[in-house]
């Protein structure tokens with residue numbers, strides 16, 4: 001009796017794990033084959049609309065998405081703070097892909113005011129894809145009480161506020177046109193609370209929850225929503241992994257390049273509503289998902305306590 005009950009629980013847990021972790025790869029294969037044999041295949045701009053807006057599009061993952069979408073024939077609007085960097089990336093994209101570009105200078109850390117400016121700049125465009133990519137992180141693992149108040153404010157406004165308010169601004173037109181795709185960049189950090197990266201991980205848990213909830217809201221209106229939850233990608237955000245001595249830190253070996261991530265994440269667009277953005281991150285997520293939440297928390301706790309020690313200055317170690 002007890003044996004049968006344990007077998008049932010085991011089978012049920014295995015079925016849940018298989019569903020959660022193999023749904024995306026199975027969908028990718030099925031939709032990939034479907035799209036391959038379809039006689040009249042639609043380009044991304046035909047399916048969703050001609051313009052793609054990418055927040056944080058002047059660097060790292062956002063710049064990768066901008067190049068990928070422009071390579072698919074989409075016009076791209078890049079949003080970030082540094083105008084000369086934005087113009088340089090826009091020029092690079094025009095020269096390489098021959099598509100129209102637009103740059104919008106905006107600082108999401110400034111709060112609500114910036115969204116009036118963004119609405120004026122963006123609402124007249126026929127936007128097919130919105131990539132909510134912008135994000136900031138504390139430079140290295142750090143205790144909450146040692147963080148600058150400004151950084152805490154920025155983490156909340158940039159990582160959460162930007163995506164939420166931009167969706168509010170751009171969704172009405174997408175719903176009216178009955179087409180569109182919102183890509184929300186979350187993170188593997190959303191899988192468990194992460195001490196010393198506490199606020200960043202919490203903003204990413206928000207992004208996953210927000211994205212999945214929004215997906216359900218938009219489903220009846222023909223607008224899609226995809227959640228992307230990558231592990232470590234080599235960008236300016238992850239520079240701190242390179243230790244002062246130039247030796248590889250305990251995490252740096254697991255970091256993937258933007259080009260590799262975008263090749264995989266780009267392939268998943270219009271095929272799946274969630275992805276880790278790279279197969280190796282899918283593997284890491286699968287392993288983490290096999291652990292109960294309390295054990296996952298212990299693992300993250302141990303790893304980031306070790307990183308806190310690796311990156312702390314002497315003063316911080318004494319606290």
Ligand SMILES: NC(=O)c1ccc[n+]([C@@H]2O[C@H](COP(=O)([O-])OP(=O)(O)OC[C@H]3O[C@@H](n4cnc5c(N)ncnc54)[C@H](OP(=O)(O)O)[C@@H]3O)[C@@H](O)[C@H]2O)c1
Pocket residue numbers: 055056057058059060061062079080081082083085106107108109133134135136158185186187188229230231232233234235236237238
């Ligand atoms: N890299 C990773 O390992 C990793 C892993 C998982 C998830 N993610 C997520 O992926 C996203 C992109 O990360 P990334 O590594 O590509 O970052 P990144 O290389 O640091 O690029 C950040 C981009 O955002 C812009 N930006 C920063 N602060 C801004 C602000 N206040 N207002 C407007 N734009 C701002 C930057 O341009 P300006 O400085 O000119 O404004 C830049 O274009 C983030 O949401 C991050 O959380 C990253």
